[in-house]
Every structure is written in C-alpha cells, then in structure tokens.
Amino acid sequence: xxxxxxxxxxxxxxxxxxxxxxxxxxxxxxxxxxxxxxxxxxxxxxxxxxxxxxxxxxxxxxxxxxxxxxxxxxxxxxxxxxxxxxxxxxxxxxxxxxxxxxxxxxxxxxxxxxxxxxxxxxxxxxxxxxxxxxxxxxxxxxxxxxxxxxxxxxxxxxxxxxxxxxxxxxxxxxxxxxxxxxxxxxxxxxxxxxxxxxxxxxxxxxxxxxxxxxxxxxxxxxxxxxxxxxxxxxxxxxxxxxxxxxxxxxxxxxxxxxxxxxxxxxxxxxxxxxxxx
Amino acid sequence: xxxxxxxxxxxxxxxxxxxxxxxxxxxxxxxxxxxxxxxxxxxxxxxxxxxxxxxxxxxxxxxxxxxxxxxxxxxxxxxxxxxxxxxxxxxxxxxxxxxxxxxxxxxxxxxxxxxxxxxxxxxxxxxxxxxxxxxxxxxxxxxxxxxxxxxxxxxxxxxxxxxxxxxxxxxxxxxxxxxxxxxxxxxxxxxxxxxxxxxxxxxxxxxxxxxxxxxxxxxxxxxxxxxxxxxxxxxxxxxxxxxxxxxxxxxxxxxxxxxxxxxxxxxxxxxxxxxxxxxxxxxxxxxxxxxxxxxxxxxxxxxxxxxxxxxxxxxxxxxxxxx
Numbered sequence: 001x002x003x004x005x006x007x008x009x010x011x012x013x014x015x016x017x018x019x020x021x022x023x024x025x026x027x028x029x030x031x032x033x034x035x036x037x038x039x040x041x042x043x044x045x046x047x048x049x050x051x052x053x054x055x056x057x058x059x060x061x062x063x064x065x066x067x068x069x070x071x072x073x074x075x076x077x078x079x080x081x082x083x084x085x086x087x088x089x090x091x092x093x094x095x096x097x098x099x100x101x102x103x104x105x106x107x108x109x110x111x112x113x114x115x116x117x118x119x120x121x122x123x124x125x126x127x128x129x130x131x132x133x134x135x136x137x138x139x140x141x142x143x144x145x146x147x148x149x150x151x152x153x154x155x156x157x158x159x160x161x162x163x164x165x166x167x168x169x170x171x172x173x174x175x176x177x178x179x180x181x182x183x184x185x186x187x188x189x190x191x192x193x194x195x196x197x198x199x200x201x202x203x204x205x206x207x208x209x210x211x212x213x214x215x216x217x218x219x220x221x222x223x224x225x226x227x228x229x230x231x232x233x234x235x236x237x238x239x240x241x242x243x244x245x246x247x248x249x250x251x252x253x254x255x256x257x258x259x260x261x262x263x264x265x266x267x268x269x270x271x272x273x274x275x276x277x
Numbered sequence: 278x279x280x281x282x283x284x285x286x287x288x289x290x291x292x293x294x295x296x297x298x299x300x301x302x303x304x305x306x307x308x309x310x311x312x313x314x315x316x317x318x319x320x321x322x323x324x325x326x327x328x329x330x331x332x333x334x335x336x337x338x339x340x341x342x343x344x345x346x347x348x349x350x351x352x353x354x355x356x357x358x359x360x361x362x363x364x365x366x367x368x369x370x371x372x373x374x375x376x377x378x379x380x381x382x383x384x385x386x387x388x389x390x391x392x393x394x395x396x397x398x399x400x401x402x403x404x405x406x407x408x409x410x411x412x413x414x415x416x417x418x419x420x421x422x423x424x425x426x427x428x429x430x431x432x433x434x435x436x437x438x439x440x441x442x443x444x445x446x447x448x449x450x451x452x453x454x455x456x457x458x459x460x461x462x463x464x465x466x467x468x469x470x471x472x473x474x475x476x477x478x479x480x481x482x483x484x485x486x487x488x489x490x491x492x493x494x495x496x497x498x499x500x501x502x503x504x505x506x507x508x509x510x511x512x513x514x515x516x517x518x519x520x521x522x523x524x525x526x527x528x529x530x531x532x533x534x535x536x537x538x539x540x541x542x543x544x545x546x547x548x549x550x551x552x553x554x555x556x557x558x559x560x561x562x563x564x565x566x567x568x569x570x571x572x573x574x575x576x577x578x579x580x581x582x583x584x585x586x587x588x589x590x591x592x593x594x595x596x597x598x599x600x
Binding site: 007008011012014015016018019022023025026028029032040041043044045084088089091092094095096098099100101102103104107109110111112113114116117118119120121122123124125126128129144145147148151152155180184205208209211212216227228230231234239241244245248251252255256258259263266267 | 315
C-alpha cells in the first residue's frame, strides 16, 4: 500500500513536469502578447510581464487590423468545408460499413490513400481549374480544397462508428417496414451522432489550420483566411512579437474552445481514425 | 464465385440452394445501395483530388512555365525530361530536398516516438491528475501549424528568443545562436517544433495500443520474477507491435509531406538548408512559375509517400479482417 502511494506521487511528479514543459510554449505565447516590446528584448527577458499591457490585443481589434476580417473569412471557409465534408462522408461511411459489394474494399483503399496525398500534388491543377472557373479569390476555392482534407478522415472515422452499431438494429427497422433510407435517417444517424461530431470537429480543425490553399488561391487581403493573414503579417512586421503572438492567440481561439469542450470526441477520433482505419 | 456455385449444384439438397440464390440476389441489390451511398463522396474526391492528380502527372511531362502557361498551343510533351533535369541540373536542389526531408522525418519520428512512448507508458497508469495532464498535452497537435510555426520562430529568435536565454543560463552555450540563420541549427529548430506538434499523436496511438495488453500477462510476468525492463521488451513491445508499426508508418507519411511549419519558420532557408520536397515543389510552381517542374517534383514526393502508404495499408489489412 505504502509502495503504491509512493509510486503514485512519483507518477504525479513526472506528469506535472511533462505538463509544464509541453505547455510552456503556449504560456510563452500568452505572456509575450501581454508584454511590451522593450521587455521582450530585455536580456534576460522576464518570465512574466512586469508591465502588463493589453495594447497588443487591443491592436488586433483595431479597425485598420486584418485580424477580425481574417477570423470571419476563416470561419466562413471552415464551416462551409465542414458542412460539405460531413454531408458527403456520412452516407459514404454508412454504405461502406453496412453493405457488401464488390468494389467496397477498393473504395476504402481509395479513401485511405486520399488521406496521405501531399497538398502540393494537387495544388497546381486545382489552381488551373479554379482559375478557369473564376473561383480564385473567392471563398469557394479554399472551401472546396479544404473539404478534400476532411472527407477521407471523416469516412474512416464514421465507418468504425457504423461498424460498431449492432446489425440487428438495421434488420429490426427493415422488418418494421423501413426503407434503407428511412432506417439510415431515423435509426442509424441518431446512434452515430458522437461519430458525426468527431468527423465534423476534425474537418473544422483541418480547414481552420490550412495555410497552403489559402495563400495560393486567395491574394485579396480582404478574403484571406486568418492563417494566411498572420503569415503575411509576420513577413511584414518581422519582430513585433507581442502583436504577432496576440494575433496568434486570436487565430487559435476557436481551436482551443473546441479542444476544451470536445476533448473526449477528439481523443476517440484520433485513435479510431488512425489505428482501426 | 464459380467454384461456389458448382459446389452448391452438386449438393444433394435443392432447398438450401434456392435459399442461397435468393439471398445472393438480396445481397446484390443491397450492394448497389451501399455503393449508391458512397457515390457522392466518391465523385467529389474524383473531381477535386483524382482528376488533379492525373492532370498533375500530365503537367509533369510537359514544358509549362510562366511563358506558355496561358497558351496551350505553345506547350509540348517532353516526356521525362523534367524528372531528369530535377536530378541532374546544377541549380536543382531536388536531391538536397529529398535528403533534407529524410533527415527531418527520421529525426522527428525518432524523438516523437520515444517521447510519445514514454508518455504513453506513464499515462497508462492511473494516478492523481493523469487524465488531466494527458488531455492537456494534446493541444499542441490541434493548433493551426502556422501559429505553432510562428511561436517556435519566436522561441528560436536570435534576439529575444527564449531558447538562447535558457541555454545560456544553463551554460550550455556562451553566446546567442542565430538558430534560423545557420543551416544545421535551422534544421534542429524545425525538428524541435515538429516534435512538439507530433508528440500527442504518438502518445495517443500508443496509449490505445497499451490498453489492448491484457493485465494478467503482466501479473504472470511479475510472478515469474521479470523486472520492469524485461517486461517492457519481452511483453509490452511485442504485444503492441501493430500499434507501433501504425504510428511509425503513419508518422512517416504525415511528416514527409509537412509544408506549413517549414514555410512559416524558414521558408526552406537559409540557402536551401531546410528545403523539403514539399516546399521545393511549391517554390518551383508558385515562385519560379516552372509549373511542369513543380509538378514533377510533387510527383516524386507522391511516389515516396505512395510506397510507404501501401506498406501501411498492408499492415492494417493484416491486422483487421473486417475490410
């Protein structure tokens, strides 16, 4: 008993150290955003702000700043991409989990491979395609491209969810006279709801984090997503670190919210999506 | 199929055969339904990923650049010339980029895996705060890589960067290092940043693997007098080998195609020291406007990922027969 308790506190000690070390960069980001430029370049730089200032944050909400516009653009792009990705992957994963057909294995392989493609592979052809369709500098270009990141992942995740639902439920619904479509909407979808949330969360996180499609398809500063805005900001104001970090905090805000409230779903998504595939 | 039918025919009982056929029929109509459900997603991916992949290949055997980009009549098919030039041209950094990508990937995975495995072993124990600590460390994996990259650019900044200050206060270095301005140290910086991003992914997958190890194996090992290191190498690692292989191959694929992090931190510099296959392909296409060369280099990256990806798919196929 005594030995167990000692082991417990040793584990706690290590856990705490790991927590502090791994989260230090985030702490540093917040602290830097609350410092003055002078303090940032002081040697040695203080580990917490002595003259706490919110100036860097206030600057982000200034009318001349591109932060809020970028936030809005990212929000439109990421939610639309999530909507497309979820709407297409729900039926696909249901079909791939519940039915037997000849090309099924091939289709699963197809979606698995899609997840592994580098963005640079399709970037130029998509650029040409979008320029022909007149979609460059519109939200639609990154929306379409970002959805291709979410779809394969969502299908793989959701398929494992549908696989875990007992087949008898389908059969019972069929006996009660449900067509495959009604049983899909009335029986399957409500049960698979946690899976749908996981898929949507990941699609959103992928789309929100995208940089390469944003900087390539959109050059109009008013339509850029927040990731390419912050990238351009840093190119311009190299060492304005407090403002950059404040900008970064605004940019990660929705992701941190999702992380806090959806952690359970994220963990299950990460493990189901990659190991069980 | 044919074999099955003959077997059925030769069977003495007529009744089961009939049942079998009607069952089959039901299956095929059901199968059509299943396929139908997948069609929208399939079409979408075919148009926006499948077709571009094919068209990228065609682009790579042409000579499209900024001069003939909008004039298809001035574009010719030149076969594998782009590929040859990528490897033989004096000013091409393709080989350098592949070697850099390998260094970046192997170094990242090595440390991510070791740290992730250690954390998984720690957090597989139940202790006060374990699920909180474990959960909180996940955040680095979810952050937009662009922001993580900027954060580490600041951490490794020559002046004002905390990395220099920390190392100097520990007397590991005497003067500040220009991390991102020297080739080798810039590579170290991007690897460190990437390790930070990737630790949670390794930890979570290995943790899931660890939960599959039956507790009674550990019990009996203990009874047999095995110490902790013996247990780790002779029981834990062999049992979770599938999870380990998954983490390593998936990690390889994800790391090999990293773009954002390096683009934000070093843009491939200084003087190509951190140029990766992905950043080089991007530069060729969208900075030098050598679209066909860019396409060819992206295809080389794709080929490498494809081979490793196939290896991964074979792994999970062997693991799970449900497919």
